[in-house]
Amino acid sequence: MSALPIDDFYCVIPAGGVGSRLWPLSRADAPKFLHDLTGSGTTLLRATWDRLAPLAGPQRVMVVTGRAHRAAVEAQIPALADENVVLESEPRDSTAAIGLAAAILEHRHPGVIIGSFAADHVIGNIPLFRAAVVEAVNAARAGYIATVGITPTEPAVGFGYIHVGTPLGIDDAASAKQVLSFVEKPDLKTARKYLHSGDYLWNASMFIAKASVLLEEIGRSNPELLAGLLELAAAWDDPATRGPAVDRIWPTLKKVALDYSVAEPAAAAGKLAVVPGHFSWDDVGDFASLTKLNSGGRATDLAILGENARVLSDASSGIVVSQTGRVISLIGIQNVVIVDTPDALLVTTSENAQRVKSVVEALRLTGSTEVL
Amino acid sequence: MSALPIDDFYCVIPAGGVGSRLWPLSRADAPKFLHDLTGSGTTLLRATWDRLAPLAGPQRVMVVTGRAHRAAVEAQIPALADENVVLESEPRDSTAAIGLAAAILEHRHPGVIIGSFAADHVIGNIPLFRAAVVEAVNAARAGYIATVGITPTEPAVGFGYIHVGTPLGIDDAASAKQVLSFVEKPDLKTARKYLHSGDYLWNASMFIAKASVLLEEIGRSNPELLAGLLELAAAWDDPATRGPAVDRIWPTLKKVALDYSVAEPAAAAGKLAVVPGHFSWDDVGDFASLTKLNSGGRATDLAILGENARVLSDASSGIVVSQTGRVISLIGIQNVVIVDTPDALLVTTSENAQRVKSVVEALRLTGSTEVL
Numbered sequence: 122m123s124a125l126p127i128d129d130f131y132c133v134i135p136a137g138g139v140g141s142r143l144w145p146l147s148r149a150d151a152p153k154f155l156h157d158l159t160g161s162g163t164t165l166l167r168a169t170w171d172r173l174a175p176l177a178g179p180q181r182v183m184v185v186t187g188r189a190h191r192a193a194v195e196a197q198i199p200a201l202a203d204e205n206v207v208l209e210s211e212p213r214d215s216t217a218a219i220g221l222a223a224a225i226l227e228h229r230h231p232g233v234i235i236g237s238f239a240a241d242h243v244i245g246n247i248p249l250f251r252a253a254v255v256e257a258v259n260a261a262r263a264g265y266i267a268t269v270g271i272t273p274t275e276p277a278v279g280f281g282y283i284h285v286g287t288p289l290g291i292d293d294a295a296s297a298k299q300v301l302s303f304v305e306k307p308d309l310k311t312a313r314k315y316l317h318s319g320d321y322l323w324n325a326s327m328f329i330a331k332a333s334v335l336l337e338e339i340g341r342s343n344p345e346l347l348a349g350l351l352e353l354a355a356a357w358d359d360p361a362t363r364g365p366a367v368d369r370i371w372p373t374l375k376k377v378a379l380d381y382s383v384a385e386p387a388a389a390a391g392k393l394a395v396v397p398g399h400f401s402w403d404d405v406g407d408f409a410s411l412t413k414l415n416s417g418g419r420a421t422d423l424a425i426l427g428e429n430a431r432v433l434s435d436a437s438s439g440i441v442v443s444q445t446g447r448v449i450s451l452i453g454i455q456n457v458v459i460v461d462t463p464d465a466l467l468v469t470t471s472e473n474a475q476r477v478k479s480v481v482e483a484l485r486l487t488g489s490t491e492v493l
Numbered sequence: 494m495s496a497l498p499i500d501d502f503y504c505v506i507p508a509g510g511v512g513s514r515l516w517p518l519s520r521a522d523a524p525k526f527l528h529d530l531t532g533s534g535t536t537l538l539r540a541t542w543d544r545l546a547p548l549a550g551p552q553r554v555m556v557v558t559g560r561a562h563r564a565a566v567e568a569q570i571p572a573l574a575d576e577n578v579v580l581e582s583e584p585r586d587s588t589a590a591i592g593l594a595a596a597i598l599e600h601r602h603p604g605v606i607i608g609s610f611a612a613d614h615v616i617g618n619i620p621l622f623r624a625a626v627v628e629a630v631n632a633a634r635a636g637y638i639a640t641v642g643i644t645p646t647e648p649a650v651g652f653g654y655i656h657v658g659t660p661l662g663i664d665d666a667a668s669a670k671q672v673l674s675f676v677e678k679p680d681l682k683t684a685r686k687y688l689h690s691g692d693y694l695w696n697a698s699m700f701i702a703k704a705s706v707l708l709e710e711i712g713r714s715n716p717e718l719l720a721g722l723l724e725l726a727a728a729w730d731d732p733a734t735r736g737p738a739v740d741r742i743w744p745t746l747k748k749v750a751l752d753y754s755v756a757e758p759a760a761a762a763g764k765l766a767v768v769p770g771h772f773s774w775d776d777v778g779d780f781a782s783l784t785k786l787n788s789g790g791r792a793t794d795l796a797i798l799g800e801n802a803r804v805l806s807d808a809s810s811g812i813v814v815s816q817t818g819r820v821i822s823l824i825g826i827q828n829v830v831i832v833d834t835p836d837a838l839l840v841t842t843s844e845n846a847q848r849v850k851s852v853v854e855a856l857r858l859t860g861s862t863e864v865l
Contacts, residue, residue: 145820145822431861433852433855433856433859433861435848435851435852435855447835447836447837447838448517448836448837448838448856448861448864449837449838449840450517450837450838450839450840450841450852450856451839451840451841452839452840452841452842452845452848452849452851452852453841453842453844453845453848454829454840454841454842454845457826457840459838459840461838463819464819464820465819465820465821465822466819466820466821466822466831466833466838467821467822467823467824468821468822468823468824468826468829468831468840469822469823469824469825469826470824470825470826472825473824473825473826476807476824476825477824479807479824480805480807480822480824483805483807484805484820484822487805489803489805489820492820
């Protein structure tokens with residue numbers, strides 16, 4: 122592996138998204154990335170920083186987050202440079218968030234390579250992660266938009282997949298292959314086919330590219346969005362111009378995920394490379410995922426999250442997330458999901474984990490927004 | 494029916510027992526009888542008083558309870574006469590509690606008839622209840638120890654049964670029959686046999702007898718216990734003698750249930766009469782019972798208990814008892830029992846309702862006594 126930190130490389134951490142499927146643990150004012158979901162004692166955001174800072178250098182990690190989370194983000198990452206905190210006045214999806222970071226960094230450091238990594242994923246085996254990123258950066262230097270795809274370990278239906286083609290023969294990126302296409306979350310039958318074929322990787326939303334290449338791709342699919350991002354970037358580093366530019370432009374930017382604005386069209390155009398990652402990875406999308414992550418793979422155990430948890434379990438399995446000091450007693454209840462917070466309690470099962478989002482919608486509709 | 498109140502008749506309400514199977518709703522400092530378990534707005538104790546006061550007259554209802562519950566009991570029943578509050582320094586089971594009341598009342602009013610009724614049962618159709626008690630009082634006047642047995646509506650395994658014999662032909666107690674025996678909680682097969690035979694009634698722990706007859710029966714099985722009760726009763730109404738007598742005698746009294754000390758031997762001796770009660774009755778022994786009681790018989794519904802309950806249920810059934818103002822969300826969970834209190838949370842299923850008691854034991858053993 123090349124020496125770290127990598128030259129001319131910036132990491133971008135888009136820290137947005139509430140994680141509705143993890144309600145009431147994840148809230149508007151305490152989103153998923155601000156939680157410790159593995160019992161490690163570290164929030165997901167901080168763990169992401171700890172993974173990335175050695176790759177780019179601590180002065181070259183940028184966080185894009187909502188204004189409301191500024192204080193929490195800075196408390197989690199005291200080393201984060203002021204100029205590397207990009208605050209959104211309102212969420213406008215990942216193309217605007219990552220595109221703005223790309224535009225600002227390209228404006229400051231023409232020719233820079235950026236890597237975007239979600240703030241709220243869980244990754245094991247950091248050396249393998251870093252090795253994959255180093256290869257992806259080398260693919261980016263060769264002009265590709267590179268992603269790191271995760272080698273599937275099961276026929277997951279909760280993730281998108283990357284259909285992998287032939288090796289690209291890039292110098293110092295020996296395992297980089299062509300991306301044939303991105304595919305949406307499959308059904309179980311299709312997921313099994315993907316797993317057995319060996320031709321599919323999980324899409325972990327990691328994108329590594331020259332900022333200029335990423336912006337060019339955004340411009341191809343969304344020229345007005347690109348124009349707005351470039352205008353914002355040009356105004357960004359002058360305190361006199363940033364505020365007015367944000368107020369005028371940000372609310373007009375199209376809301377679109379980077380998967381649609383960049384990844385799919387770039388794959389179709391043959392510009393996308395993928396480096397297989399052999400480390401464990403999870404986007405912790407719901408409580409079923411959280412349960413699995415914390416149960417060490419044993420389906421019969423009860424996982425417990427929470428520093429002050431006082432759980433008494435008799436013949437029960439699943440997960441208890443305790444944010445209160447209350448005694449929690451479970452008797453004879455299987456695959457349960459219990460999230461105990463000071464103002465809201467969720468009781469469901471792993472099988473119903475995907476339906477948590479609908480509860481959040483119902484609470485919004487019934488005006489119980491104070492618990493969202 | 495004779496005119497109410499009934500002459501020479503006192504009601505006794507033993508208000509003891511924590512109701513461990515209803516933890517964490519029922520606690521040492523807030524036992525079952527101090528709760529509203531039906532959403533009626535009335536505690537079980539108050540509802541018991543409301544049923545009994547017209548039968549005996551409000552000046553002739555005695556409550557036997559623990560010292561710790563004196564204030565709560567008096568708050569529930571402001572009309573309760575001071576002389577009718579009998580405080581136990583520590584619980585010594587039902588023979589001591591009811592026997593002491595019988596001894597005090599016999600000492601004050603020789604020849605009195607007493608009826609003992611649990612403080613924490615739920616009864617429907619009060620006119621039918623009162624009619625049964627009136628018949629039982631008439632059987633007691635004829636010298637019997639009378640009980641009111643409940644006509645079973647299902648093969649319940651959580652109740653004891655009374656094996657009924659032939660009619661006794663007592664004046665003004667036309668439906669009173671001989672009790673052949675008391676039988677313990679049966680298994681399901683036996684319970685079905687009992688139900689179909691028509692010869693069995695549920696034992697609702699209601700005993701109506703001349704106080705002197707009841708005391709005599711206690712003395713037959715437990716002469717030392719009777720001697721202690723008589724000594725206590727003789728000392729009771731003099732403030733100078735009550736305290737020392739209680740301190741000296743009460744802790745020495747044998748702990749034995751009235752079913753064993755009186756009901757079973759009296760039945761064996763042919764002294765026990767039973768009047769069938771055709772009203773609905775439940776001892777609310779556990780959360781399965783509580784669920785049934787509050788679901789109106791519909792097994793697919795979610796019953797909710799708690800004045801300030803904020804429950805959002807999606808395809809769930811069972812019961813939620815809410816003592817906090819927290820939002821409680823349930824998704825796709827069946828026959829669940831959730832009890833949400835400020836310092837303890839229970840999550841189980843109806844099928845495991847009987848095991849709640851073991852949790853209480855475990856909490857005691859692990860030193861978490863502050864939530865018991």
